[in-house]
């Protein structure tokens with residue numbers, strides 16, 4: 001098969017692992033920088049052109065960076081129009097990138113999540129705080145990644161000023177119940193083709209509640225119980241993804257989903273679990289693309 005990994009840089013861990021796994025299984029795998037792709041969307045024969053060459057693949061693996069969701073999703077959509085298989089459709093990528101939209105979709109499917117509120121006007125701050133049961137609470141920038149823009153407000157006063165400050169900057173924020181019981185740890189689950197293939201627990205450093213590896217959290221392998229497995233699979237399905245990284249917290253009322261990632265990084269999970277996740281992505285593509 002001819003497979004393209006849509007990625008800005010072939011040296012990135014996840015990108016190079018996917019290329020390697022595909023080649024190991026006898027496929028012709030190339031890295032294509034989606035920002036350098038341009039599209040012919042007018043003719044009856046839709047095409048994607050890359051460095052002067054018309055691209056032709058059986059499958060793509062999108063690895064779209066947070067900064068380039070709009071253009072990346074457009075490129076993925078063009079491949080979909082050309083009947084090229086993708087484990088993450090353009091719609092699913094855009095849906096997953098938008099934290100508010102994701103939580104609305106998950107809530108609609110009855111998937112547990114921290115109690116969350118959202119508003120535009122600063123006049124409604126007290127209401128926002130009330131919805132999540134008061135302080136301590138977490139305020140999240142909708143556009144944030146890697147823990148930047150996730151703030152813990154321990155008192156009502158602190159919550160008010162943080163929310164007011166973000167709103168002053170015209171930033172879109174979520175206000176969320178602080179899941180204190182999680183004790184600075186979260187669970188990342190890798191789902192591929194309707195199965196959990198690997199899971200890890202990330203534990204934040206001392207004095208930190210955010211379990212982001214970029215913020216120095218430590219990863220260790222984790223086995224999931226039946227309920228956690230079921231929730232991870234349901235969240236992935238609700239988001240319309242075939243490959244996803246589902247982040248959950250262990251709350252007093254069971255596992256809650258905080259986010260579903262459409263381009264989950266492979267380094268932390270492969271290193272901590274010892275599972276060849278890249279290989280399972282390639283095997284999924286083999287099953288999905290009819291010979």
Ligand SMILES: Nc1ncnc2c1ncn2[C@@H]1O[C@H](COP(=O)(O)OP(=O)(O)OP(=O)(O)O)[C@@H](O)[C@H]1O
Nearest residue numbers: 114138144145146147148176177178179186210211
């Ligand atoms: N409601 C919450 N209660 C307790 N801890 C939380 C809560 N929400 C997030 N956290 C912690 O903060 C970390 C970062 O939060 P989150 O994943 O929502 O944002 P992000 O990592 O900045 O976004 P992205 O994952 O898109 O890069 C989580 O991994 C988790 O450890």
Ligand SMILES: [Mg+2]
Nearest residue numbers: 146147247259
């Ligand atoms: Mg996160």
